[in-house]
Amino acid sequence: MIIQCEKVTKIKQGTSILKEFSWEISAPGIYAVLGPNGAGKTTMMQILAGLTSIDAGIVKVNGASPFENRKILSDICFIQESDNFKPTLTVGDVIKIVRPFYPDWEQELAEELLGQFQLPKKRRLKELSKGMSSALNMIIGIASRAALTIFDEPYIGMDAGARKHIYQVLLEDFMEHPRTILFSTHFIDETENLFESVCILKEGEKVFEEKISSLNERVLRIRGADKKVKGYAESGDVLHTSVFFDDTTAVVLFPSDNVPPVPKDLQTEKVSLQDFYIHYTDRMKEGEVQ
Numbered sequence: 577m578i579i580q581c582e583k584v585t586k587i588k589q590g591t592s593i594l595k596e597f598s599w600e601i602s603a604p605g606i607y608a609v610l611g612p613n614g615a616g617k618t619t620m621m622q623i624l625a626g627l628t629s630i631d632a633g634i635v636k637v638n639g640a641s642p643f644e645n646r647k648i649l650s651d652i653c654f655i656q657e658s659d660n661f662k663p664t665l666t667v668g669d670v671i672k673i674v675r676p677f678y679p680d681w682e683q684e685l686a687e688e689l690l691g692q693f694q695l696p697k698k699r700r701l702k703e704l705s706k707g708m709s710s711a712l713n714m715i716i717g718i719a720s721r722a723a724l725t726i727f728d729e730p731y732i733g734m735d736a737g738a739r740k741h742i743y744q745v746l747l748e749d750f751m752e753h754p755r756t757i758l759f760s761t762h763f764i765d766e767t768e769n770l771f772e773s774v775c776i777l778k779e780g781e782k783v784f785e786e787k788i789s790s791l792n793e794r795v796l797r798i799r800g801a802d803k804k805v806k807g808y809a810e811s812g813d814v815l816h817t818s819v820f821f822d823d824t825t826a827v828v829l830f831p832s833d834n835v836p837p838v839p840k841d842l843q844t845e846k847v848s849l850q851d852f853y854i855h856y857t858d859r860m861k862e863g864e865v866q
């Protein structure tokens with residue numbers, strides 16, 4: 577599945593919700609879509625799913641414009657927290673309705689997961705709790721095996737154990753059947769081991785994009801004497817600093833081609849995606865990172 581967004585602009589009620597948003601995806605993977613509330617994540621993903629038109633730019637999914645394009649819609653599954661079906665339908669009815677839509681639908685897996693998440697087929701949607709509805713939606717997204725599957729904060733209401741379990745199922749299924757999965761979340765700490773790449777939006781613009789493996793190589797938390805830390809961090813972007821007595825800790829983003837070797841008298845630690853996201857977007861608020 578190849579996705580191309582080139583300078584995509586979306587205007588709603590006179591306001592630009594997406595501003596010249598560009599993003600290219602050419603390899604399977606689970607892509608994190610991060611950004612503060614109102615950044616434009618849902619809008620961007622609705623555009624890719626063919627649910628929303630654009631006002632300027634180019635968007636292509638496997639070479640075709642996705643908007644109301646029946647030919648490619650069966651390759652796309654968009655899962656979000658919303659009531660997509662009549663509340664009087666049963667779980668079994670919903671599965672029957674969605675199944676023929678996706679050519680690679682995996683019925684055995686769907687059945688197994690309905691059992692694991694205690695979703696009886698005879699239960700009506702109106703009788704499901706919020707977490708159970710979310711679990712059903714996520715099961716549909718996983719079992720669809722759609723070449724482009726989009727999860728827009730899909731776990732609302734699911735308890736911590738259920739979330740952990742469904743992430744595991746998603747990851748295992750992805751490993752066996754790689755495809756392109758976009759996953760927007762504010763629960764970065766608990767989802768970060770799913771992701772291969774990250775895209776951060778802010779106020780309708782893409783402000784950061786990178787493979788997690790290369791990000792991990794160039795973002796470091798460094799601790800030691802203040803002067804030493806500052807000297808070492810010189811070639812990078814200091815995203816955050818804290819001082820505790822004589823110890824300075826800095827989170828530094830180095831250019832990918834210039835991560836200096838760590839001197840023996842400094843300690844380094846890996847920075848989690850959540851910490852990177854928080855420090856990076858905080859710095860942006862201060863207008864210091866471009």
Ligand SMILES: Nc1ncnc2c1ncn2[C@@H]1O[C@H](COP(=O)(O)OP(=O)(O)OP(=O)(O)O)[C@@H](O)[C@H]1O
Pocket residue numbers: 588589593611612613614615616617618619620
């Ligand atoms: N129908 C609409 N009319 C006008 N503005 C809208 C409409 N839908 C969304 N917006 C605005 O577009 C912006 C982006 O919304 P969007 O839902 O894409 O953000 P998001 O990044 O998904 O946010 P969240 O993390 O809160 O879900 C917001 O400022 C929102 O108020």
